[in-house]
Amino acid sequence: MKSTSKIERLAKKIRFSPNPAADERILTSAEAALEKSIKTKPAALQPNIWRIIMKSRITKLAAAAVIIIAVLIGINQFGGSIDGASVAWGEVVKNVEQIRTSIYRSKTSIEGLSYVKGGALQETEGYEYYSAEYGMRRDKYENGTIIAVEHWIPAERAIVTINPQTKTYSRRFFTEEEFRDKFKKREPKEIIKHFMTFEYTELGRKTINGVEVEGIEVNDPKVMLESLFESVVVRLWVDVETNLPVRIEMRGAASNRSVKCEQVVDVVELDGEVEASMFEPNIPGDYTLFSEAEINNKNEGLAVQGLRIFAEITDGQYPSSLAIVTAVNELWEARTGMKLSKEEIEKGITIQSTCSFYNALEQADKDVAYYGDRVTADDVDKVLMRWKISEDEYRVIFGDLTTENVTAEDLAKLEKLTLE
Amino acid sequence: MSDDKHLLKRIRCGDKDALRRIYEKYRNDLFTVAVSLLQDAHLAEDCLQDVFVGFADSAGFNIRHNLKGYMVSCVANRARDRLRKKTIQLDCPLEELSSLATTTGPADKIIDSEESVRVFRALAELPYEQREVFILHVQGEMKFKEIAKLQNISIKTAQSRYRYGVEKLRTLLKRENKNEVYK
Numbered sequence: 001m002k003s004t005s006k007i008e009r010l011a012k013k014i015r016f017s018p019n020p021a022a023d024e025r026i027l028t029s030a031e032a033a034l035e036k037s038i039k040t041k042p043a044a045l046q047p048n049i050w051r052i053i054m055k056s057r058i059t060k061l062a063a064a065a066v067i068i069i070a071v072l073i074g075i076n077q078f079g080g081s082i083d084g085a086s087v088a089w090g091e092v093v094k095n096v097e098q099i100r101t102s103i104y105r106s107k108t109s110i111e112g113l114s115y116v117k118g119g120a121l122q123e124t125e126g127y128e129y130y131s132a133e134y135g136m137r138r139d140k141y142e143n144g145t146i147i148a149v150e151h152w153i154p155a156e157r158a159i160v161t162i163n164p165q166t167k168t169y170s171r172r173f174f175t176e177e178e179f180r181d182k183f184k185k186r187e188p189k190e191i192i193k194h195f196m197t198f199e200y201t202e203l204g205r206k207t208i209n210g211v212e213v214e215g216i217e218v219n220d221p222k223v224m225l226e227s228l229f230e231s232v233v234v235r236l237w238v239d240v241e242t243n244l245p246v247r248i249e250m251r252g253a254a255s256n257r258s259v260k261c262e263q264v265v266d267v268v269e270l271d272g273e274v275e276a277s278m279f280e281p282n283i284p285g286d287y288t289l290f291s292e293a294e295i296n297n298k299n300e301g302l303a304v305q306g307l308r309i310f311a312e313i314t315d316g317q318y319p320s321s322l323a324i325v326t327a328v329n330e331l332w333e334a335r336t337g338m339k340l341s342k343e344e345i346e347k348g349i350t351i352q353s354t355c356s357f358y359n360a361l362e363q364a365d366k367d368v369a370y371y372g373d374r375v376t377a378d379d380v381d382k383v384l385m386r387w388k389i390s391e392d393e394y395r396v397i398f399g400d401l402t403t404e405n406v407t408a409e410d411l412a413k414l415e416k417l418t419l420e
Numbered sequence: 421m422s423d424d425k426h427l428l429k430r431i432r433c434g435d436k437d438a439l440r441r442i443y444e445k446y447r448n449d450l451f452t453v454a455v456s457l458l459q460d461a462h463l464a465e466d467c468l469q470d471v472f473v474g475f476a477d478s479a480g481f482n483i484r485h486n487l488k489g490y491m492v493s494c495v496a497n498r499a500r501d502r503l504r505k506k507t508i509q510l511d512c513p514l515e516e517l518s519s520l521a522t523t524t525g526p527a528d529k530i531i532d533s534e535e536s537v538r539v540f541r542a543l544a545e546l547p548y549e550q551r552e553v554f555i556l557h558v559q560g561e562m563k564f565k566e567i568a569k570l571q572n573i574s575i576k577t578a579q580s581r582y583r584y585g586v587e588k589l590r591t592l593l594k595r596e597n598k599n600e601v602y603k
Binding site for chain 1: 425426429430431432433434435436437439440443447448451452455456461464465468469472473474475476477478479535536538539540543554555558559586589590593
């Protein structure tokens with residue numbers, strides 16, 4: 001006589017698989033059903049978002065968003081720009097402040113990158129999960145295969161990137177203040193608040209996935225949270241009924257427009273439920289550390305070091321601009337036909353510190369200027385980069401990477417020499 | 421967030437790749453439950469198709485907790501519907517089952533496969549209520565509480581059906597063993 005456990009064990013061992021033809025038939029009909037479902041329920045996500053929002057702590061968001069639209073229209077009637085400091089925006093930010101989690105889906109295409117053969121078009125898809133409590137996670141897919149998982153870990157003030165294809169991972173560490181600042185900028189309210197501080201063009205209405213939306217456009221590279229491109233156009237589309245953000249579109253160009261990027265970011269969910277575990281990096285035991293770097297946008301020394309390493313790799317050249325995409329692209333371009341060594345890549349990452357340093361000065365309106373397109377390591381007297389440090393004083397990094405504080409008057413003379 | 425939750429969120433955006441991944445993850449488990457319930461591979465395929473089309477049609481919005489449990493429940497409901505509509509011929513080829521039965525290692529292979537085949541054959545002889553509880557609990561990994569809710573019965577009734585089912589299986593297998601000896 002067989003025991004209960006033996007019978008259970010034998011029953012568990014029974015396994016069947018549908019035949020491949022059935023698999024295909026089932027999948028084809030299920031995919032068609034999904035497509036139809038999304039099309040016939042065009043706002044398939046919206047009721048979900050709406051329901052979640054209504055059930056959650058941000059019930060007031062809708063009311064707040066109404067104010068956003070009202071203020072936009074109001075300001076536009078006068079033809080002025082949106083001022084983030086206005087009282088109405090203060091109210092909006094206060095209400096949106098309660099969003100604690102968000103999920104976005106992005107589709108990105110980029111072409112002209114020097115490290116891709118022939119600068120071929122690269123298309124990726126991504127998901128970004130943000131939690132004010134746990135951090136952030138970004139999953140990136142290419143042709144349906146996961147190619148990178150990025151974790152922002154507040155407790156370690158680090159960003160860890162896991163690359164399943166190469167079985168490697170990289171870590172970037174930031175100062176506490178910088179990480180906090182970077183992370184804060186990912187908050188939905190900060191994204192909206194930041195966007196709204198720029199002059200915009202009204203785009204009118206259109207339909208996205210069956211949802212009627214109204215959009216505005218900002219044409220300014222500073223609208224990006226990171227200094228990625230030299231020119232940037234961003235569009236924000238808002239559901240006219242719910243007044244919730246639906247989509248953000250971005251077009252960017254770098255390396256003198258030889259690199260072009262387009263990105264569409266759809267809002268999937270706001271203030272939904274997330275689990276802490278998904279924000280913890282899960283690095284398999286056989287993965288190796290590819291690179292580790294300290295990024296500090298307040299550290300002038302690190303910024304200079306980034307330029308020095310770049311010049312060493314490129315025989316005395318500097319990036320033509322401090323947009324990250326341009327800098328990385330030119331680093332590769334300089335070594336055409338040669339693979340960069342692991343050490344060179346690791347060192348090269350330091351250029352990000354220079355880009356972040358520049359970006360921070362730009363965001364802080366420090367009258368920053370950079371002349372990497374015309375200054376090389378041999379130009380000892382020419383100004384490579386400068387920024388304002390007081391009413392009449394500027395900090396200057398020269399072509400040979402020495403630094404000095406100069407008066408505004410002296411700077412004018414130095415720049416004249418640089419621009420000749 | 422679990423992998424399933426992540427995939428569900430993507431399906432809600434209309435992501436076919438995520439749908440495919442869910443299918444690939446659960447196809448064998450669900451198909452095994454369907455075949456065990458219906459005792460017919462073709463009906464089980466239809467049942468699996470119904471479940472996945474229904475799942476895709478709702479874009480996964482109905483699911484709040486355990487995705488596998490939800491899918492197994494759907495298979496059970498569909499299987500019951502199909503059985504109501506048609507008298508089933510228990511015609512699943514034995515040799516097909518033998519080749520599909522899983523094993524733990526080479527030494528167990530033949531015995532385990534044969535014994536599993538016998539269990540499968542014996543399952544067909546259980547009253548449907550008992551068979552369903554047994555399969556959902558053992559193959560579908562559902563708790564008695566979940567099965568009770570699905571069948572609209574008390575937990576005790578679900579447990580009793582399970583116990584009677586195991587008793588009957590034991591008797592059937594014992595009888596089959598005797599027949600083997602006399603052959």
